[in-house]
Amino acid sequence: MMRAWGWPRVSVTALTAGVALWSLVVSNLPFWQRLQEVRPIVSPQDFFFQGSVALLAFLAINLFLTPFAFRPIVKPALIVVLSLAALAAYFIDTYGIYIDKVMIRNVFETDPGEAAELLTVKLLLYILAMAVLPGLIVWRMPVAQIGFTRELLHKLGVLAFTVAGVGAIAAGFYQDQASFLRNHREMRHLLVPFNYLSGIGSYVMEISRPKRPYEAIGADARPGPRWTVADDGKPVVLVLVVGETARAANASLGGYARLTMPELAKVQNLTYFSDVSSCGTSTAISVPCMFSDLGRAEFSAGHAAARDSLLDVLQRAGFEVVWYGNNSGCKGVCDKIGERRPDSEPDAALCRKGLPCFDEILLRDLERELQKPAQRKVVVLHLIGSHGPGYHLRYPAAFERYTPACKQVDFSKCSVAEIVNAYDNTMLYTDHVLARAINLLDARAASLHGALWYVSDHGESLGENGVFLHALPYAIAPDLQTRVPMVFWQGQGFERRLGVDSSCVAANRHRPISHDHWFHSVLGLLDVITAARRAELDVFGNCRR
Template identity: 30%
Template sequence: MKEKISLSKFTLIISTLNFLLFHYGFFNFVFENIDTKSFNGILMIVSLLILMVIANFFAFYLVLFLTRIVGKILLSITFLLSAISVFFINTYSIIVDESMIGNVFNTNYEESSSFFSFKLILYILFMGILPCIFIFKTKIEYPTVKQFFKTWGLSLLPILLLVGINAQNVLWIDKNSKYLGGLAMPWAYSVNTALYFVHKAQENREEIPLPDAQILNNEKSVVVLVIGESARSQNFSLYGYEKNTNPLLSQTEGVTHFPATSCATYTTAGVKCILSHNDSGDLYEILPNYLDRTGVDVIWKSTNSGEPPVKIEKYFNGNDLRKDCEGEDCGYDGILLKNLKEDILGSTKDKILIILHTSTSHGPLYNTKYPIEFEKFSPVCTSVELGNCTPTELINAYDNTIVYTDYLLHKVISELQDLEGYKSSMIYISDHGESLGEKNLYMHGLPMSIAPKEQYEIPFIVWTNNGKTKTLKSANQGCIFHSVLDFLSIGSPVLEKELSVFGK
């Protein structure tokens, strides 16, 4: 019969294993952001090393004593989740904060499956499954209640002592709390998942209705609002990029572009901001729902996800659009443009809003987001592990998604130009930007307080057949709601014309 080991010894082994396997990113950040040659810096590093092991011992010891076999199951789950988390931390330099947890719960299968790789399997196998086998095969001798409280209480003392002697480092810890909290396992995802659901429960799940609006005239008007995905302005030649990623838009009359920033660095918050009349954080009635209620013909087509609740009759997601689709466009965002002109001409209403929610520049497999004929720049990155690609390969693949975006937007404009008797406009804005290896960061999702400009400087491109757009030094996603209402001649108490890009 296999000899049992004490609960305290088992917990210490597991806590040390958790520290060794899952905290390279945590301490890499600490070493890069602290003076390792000063006494205070050395004290901080040693304290964090000890604190990481003891804090997990404190929590694991409690859970295992109280729940026994259930505790083993919970512990195994944390190792599996930590293995997956550190794969993304080490591969894409993300941090697991509350917004990243929101991304996880709002990611569809198509997006999540694009991250699958052999490296991910190795992480799950060696950092997740093998520790789980050890956890379940080990026989534990549980202490008496008195012994438990004695050991548990003694483990609390060094935690309090370490916190006390590092009082002078409180400002540094507070300044870097988002990074530290998003890299410590299993606290990063366990605490932030709880916070995510608490804040979700606090949100107004029923939209706060906006004051009634009215259509001011019967002039036939149409706006096609294209919501981009992960597009950053610095890779658009319209914004001065040295590579010609906008060969069509740059030659199109009536196109204006504005320097713009996003409200956030992840889709759910970015799209909500685009569709809202203000960035209060409350769930007010969003643009498509508001205009649909007002009498505008609103159509939503999406190959993406993460939008607030869209409550209109003509809502079509990727599965709806692909049902009877034939041809190359069915696998790309070109599917969103199918029957665009027919939708407009078939409308019985004077005011039309069509929203196209794209996924064109979503990573990591940028090379799969465009048809091969749009591979203008090569060689391209074909790996989900972006750090394995050369900077040239990664940028080329991403730039090709911008070339394809240029084509899609030009096609929308061409369709609108063919209409007779309509005042028409195309508005394009991205939900957020994208990091492509700068500062060893990839993709998006960092908190705005620490996010680099690549993740929030976005393209905002407008075309109109009457040429009446303002000259703005800067804009943001909050301009969209007011611009659409203004262009369609919708009167509303919440309309702020100074935020509209239309008019002289």
């Protein structure tokens, strides 16, 4: 019997297998390119090995789709799968990303402004070719109606075929496959739709877990002796600046050939830490991790959310804490105190409709805080920094020093040199923002004691090995995504009051440190006494007078 476009009826099992085959061939070009790089075909054995990988991948994809292969839901489900596969294929192909649970978390925590920046003609073409057209075929394809028992038998047949196929592959290629999977675990993060379906599943499982009992940290937190011994009555203000996507490789204070930090280079009493590692490769991981006492080895988003953060401990010790954010949220860190957004009171010179404000807008808020400081105050500034792919949107025209700069979010339309130029301009602008913040503190040295500590949340890839942006799984992420710039400055009054010797800090500038040190070092710098502070993770511990 013929229907629709003259096609015969097919079973839901056959329709699902067809979508699995389409995904394997069309949606996975980056996967096959990567496979050819790590195991090129130079012999018949390599050819058969790649064939076994193709069969194993097909079996895995088909098995993942089988739960959707029931007549009432199969077509809508497969169209959703095709649509998500088109999006995944686009971002993998365009930016060289890998999709895992962390990347899925980033997707769900992206704000509308960030999402809008990613819309390109190329993305629409991917959706048309890889989702709309095959989705239309799926929708119009007539599906045979069979009883529940036969449908269940079909599912058991798929399972049996999968087991038999895996068994056959194991019999002929076990050693090769085992070695390949062991040495190239990251390949599963390229395989569409296996990657995003497993990523979504892992993310849903994580957020669906029963919440841990809330744990108070630093309940004993109190000001240490420096707050009484050296008290001269002036307020003390520490500014913590959380950067975005700045990588150490492009920081001139760390040896980069281009002068991307010219203003900070002129600041007296400033220390640049040259060997700093991030907790994660994305904001969603790094920011809550660095404000937690857990450290990278023990960190999970759920665990950190169920215990006090650095901000809570500081408040318990008597500090007024405020958070100003020019990014896509504080990732739960500032939920108790609230995030103050500059776009709630936009400045025409620094804010553009539909786009984040330039980071200098935060200095307006900092200046207001300095006009009415509490005796003990911590101000957190969360920058948009070098967030990509719209690097050209992160800085005013006056800071476009390196040209020609890429002014596209579709990197295929720019050379790598143009992309690097735009990125370096963002670094130049962040340098200006930090230098101005220090100047605001220094200009009030007669009325308050100020210090500033800056660190980026993670780094960035700029086309090295075909990879752009960030958020690669930490185990395979290059240093470019995990090595970040860190800058510390304190005024003379702050140094006298808190007793941390600047020359000693400078002498430790090449010491390997990480985001794990942030929680404990902030407490140490501010002489907060608590059992939660670990002395071995206090960067300033051996510099205290």
